[in-house]
Amino acid sequence: MxxxxxxxxxxxxxxxxxxxxxxxxxxxxxSSDAWGQQYTQARAKFEKLFEVLGNLAPGGVNDTQLAAAYTKGLGEAFRYLAGPPISDDDLQVLADVESITPSVLSKNNDSLRKVFQVISTVIDPHRFPWIANDAAPTEQQREAALLASSVLLAAQRIATERRNDGKTTQESKVKDYLTSxxxxxxxxxxxxxxxxxxxxxxxxxxxxxxxxxxxxxxxxxxxxxxxxxxxxxxxxxxxxxxxxxxxxxxxxxxxxxxxxxxxxxxxxxxxxxxxxxxxxxxxxxxxxxxxxxxxxxxxxxxxxx
Structure with missing residues (x-):
């Protein structure tokens, strides 16, 4: 046997x-630099998104701004305006659009509006209190929103990175051992x-x-x-x-x-x-x-x- x-x-x-x-x-x-790197990357995305969308101030967000957000690769940060954040799959279903791929979505104003309507409906009132008051954010409110949003995205990325890296590292150890x-x-x-x-x-x-x-x-x-x-x-x-x-x-x-x-x-x-x-x-x-x-x-x- x-x-x-x-x-x-x-x-x-x-x-x-x-x-x-x-x-x-x-x-x-x-000790690891991963958290600092993820926070810095997330902060840069939200600062760019705020700039593109005019700090989500009154007056609405026009189609050109929405298209620019996706063209510049800010779709992930855009989804994280919601409270809680919305996944790609959920956003596509809730907005009832054929695709949320940036190259497709940025060229379809109707789909962009549907996506923005979903985000507007569930936007986080705790991070973006000025929206309910129909006012422009104060500098303090803007900074608080940037900080909270960046931490939220960075934390999710770290969690995903740990899951993926753990499995990849484990497989690599086994394969390297077999090679030895x-x-x-x-x-x-x-x-x-x-x-x-x-x-x-x-x-x-x-x-x-x-x-x-x-x-x-x-x-x-x-x-x-x-x-x-x-x-x-x-x-x-x-x-x-x-x-x-x-x-x-x-x-x-x-x-x-x-x-x-x-x-x-x-x-x-x-x-x-x-x-x-x-x-x-x-x-x-x-x-x-x-x-x-x-x-x-x-x-x-x-x-x-």
Whole structure:
């Protein structure tokens, strides 16, 4: 029988989860220029938007100003005038327009007006109190609105950046480690049978394995496929979504689709996880490895020779 991946005891999972949580805290508390950069970029966008739209002062905003806002790439800042901010998708639906792509919207005055009407209806009265009073903003009001809006956009961008960077970094660590073991990355393919996919000493990223996408797929020495999901969790609560509702669900699907003798579902973890969630995922057939101890992954791969 092919070698099975490790199954960790409660004590081992508890220790690994503690190490991972400590690393997560250290990384988040480390000095970074990201916040300052995001705030500066957001501030510049809102200052330009205020300039283009005449500080949202009485008299209305004409079509030329609206078109200029989108032409100058200020659509994101424009959406953040709402309280709370509106997403691209929501704005398109609420305005009932075919597209909010700047190149399209800036040339369609009717659509521009519909979009502006939506924003005007839900504009944040706390950041822009002068609008309700039909007056021009005082310098103090303008500065307060710029500050609050810039912080709001910068915070959202940081949150998105952390989510994206966390996953990207985790995948990069796994791929770099596999490369250090002598494996070679190959272009992704759709894997419908066990004979398809990466060959001996190869791996692929973002591969379609059956009907589910795997972050990294490795051809083990005994010809099985190791399907690795790269997960980063920022809280014990979030670990349920990342691990149990995503990676473990994929594991069950792959085991049912390809069989336990053909595929090994696994997760490479970083961040904060509740031990109970780790135990549950492991019981459902998911092999667990940690970014702070990828040698355990290497040992399993070596054992399949």
């Amino acid at each position: 092919s070698n099975l991946p490790p199954r960790w005891t409660t004590a081992e999972l508890t220790e690994a989860a503690a190490i991972s949580s400590n690393q997560f805290r250290a990384e988040r508390l480390a 073991l002598g494996f070679t990355g190959v272009p992704p393919v759709t894997i419908t049978t066990i004979v398809k996919g990466p060959g001996p000493m190869q791996f692929c990223a973002e591969c379609q394995l059956g009907e589910r996408k795997a972050d990294v797929v490795v051809r083990l020495h005994d010809t099985r496929l190791l399907a690795i999901e790269c997960k980063v969790s920022n809280s014990a609560t979030n670990s349920v979504k990342r691990l149990n509702n995503d990676a473990a669900v994929k594991a069950e699907y792959w085991l049912k689709q390809f069989g336990t003798a053909q595929v090994v579902p696994a997760a490479a973890l970083a961040g904060v996880y509740k031990v109970l969630n780790l135990q549950q995922a492991q019981t459902r057939g998911l092999a667990l490895f940690w970014s702070h101890d990828l040698d355990a992954l290497g040992a399993f791969i070596q054992s399949t020779r």
